[in-house]
Amino acid sequence: MSFVYAYQPLLDLLLINAGFALSQYVVLRAGVFSIATPGIVAIGAYTAAIMMARHGISIWGAAAAATAAGLIVGYALSIPLARLRGPYQAIATLAFVQFVIAFAFYAEPLTGGAPGIDNIPKQVSTLGLLCCVAATVYVLSSINQTRLGRIFDALRQDEAVAASLGISIWFHHALAFALSGAIGGLFGALQAGYVYAIEPQQYGFAMLTTTLAAVILGGRRSVWGPIAGAAIMTTLPELGRSLADNRLLVNGLLLTLIIIFLPRGLVDGLLFMRDRRNDRAARDQASLKIQKTAQP
């Protein structure tokens, strides 16, 4: 039992990071290169923090409001962004993230400015985080089993082909944006209810790169990819002092090596290798059978 207690903060951090990574994963899976997750997380966290710290609303109400806020902002972002593609979508969403941070710094009466909001009552437990991650994974993996999951796959692999098959690009991208926004808002609220204090700086470039890195590391197809990626990114620096001191170096090396040598990510890469091995085994067996029947 003491083992669990000693590593509980690490587990909590892992679960929160996994939630952010899932939000980033939803858009990347659908072939949208949006990196708006930190901005939406910030909106969710601030919404929840203001409600909890200033108006005494419980985490239930705050989380629901933050999820709704994330959903609306995600959907609203999808309308102008439908026009752009690839790296331009990335730049536009980066501008959005920077805008949110600049706003949090500037609108001091509302957001508390640079020091942020503190004295947020802690209302989120490990169990609560676990339930939220499990529920999100359940919803996303169910989506993957349906027609919608296939549509997202098709959109990511080739938009022109998807459109020629009668899939509405605009509608499904908006759906992915809204879903990603809702997840981001929810986990922003959970983070605000867990860490006592939030400040604008924590939603900057560093969060963007770690969240993106978690998804790339784990993989963009299976829902377990972002979870595995977040687990690696969170626990690796804790393994040793020299690793913690060179956290960026380790993460950067991992990211570069993975994108060069295993571009599908760890989970999807391993799944792909397994499938290919099964295929080859099946083919070998089939050819063996043919040889046998051919011999008199």
Place this chain on the structure above:
Amino acid sequence: MLAQQLFNGLVVGAVYALFALGFNLVFGVHKIMNLAHGAVFMIGAFAGLFTVNAGLPLWAALIFATVCSGLLAVVTELLVFRPLRSTTEAEFAFLIGSIGVDMILVNIALRVSDARTLRFPFGIVPVEPLVLFGLRITPLQLIIVGAVVFCAAALAWYLHRTSYGRQVRAVSNNERAAILLGVEPRSVYFQTFFISGALAGIAGVLIGLAFNSISFTMGEPYMLRGFVILILGGLGSLVGAVTAGLALGMVQTVAAVYLPVGLSDLIVYSLLFLVLLVRPNGFFGDPVADARVARR
């Protein structure tokens, strides 16, 4: 007073332009968005500082920083971008790979500088200002403007008056056609990355001198400004990069004086978002490039 601020802004903007020229060159010619450009810029500033601390004069520092950063960019190209070029989702992979390189370089600088902010020794540039038409012009500002004008002119001459520059422009138009006409693409990649890194290195030393502070985090804000300039000026447009860089420098400097703190960032990022939606190829961009930027 306003004229003085505008002039100060022009000097800062000149350095922005230098930074953005390299970023835009690589993006315009190879469609590679090099997110490690900010880190290369930061390493250039460190290289300049170490040269000065070793007792060498300023011009030696500028040359050493240029060569260091140029070679660093070339090494990035060889080790990261070259293997990624043949992959299916190359645009995406370039972004991720360069984020990884950025993390590695920032970590190295963090360890080397021990997370401190370093300064150039006092008196390396004379401080008595000249007074010209009522403007106070410091010798440092003269050095900055001189270096920027020299670099921009040299780049323009290189691209438009030499055979190497013709090859670079040919690759930027159509890489496959250029190869058919006997252009060796690897040598073009080598040239563009070296020039891009070299310009970033000079910009790093100049910014380090102008604000007299060099730290491992200095790359990130310039990277963000690089995006703003890239979008405002139009992709691959070098005239656009210079104009947008100068404009951004002046707007920021004047806004810092006349607007409340934090508002100028808000304005800059919302402007970036709007320009992306209304004129995604920027104010100086090639109209044909539209197809690469936006849907439909």
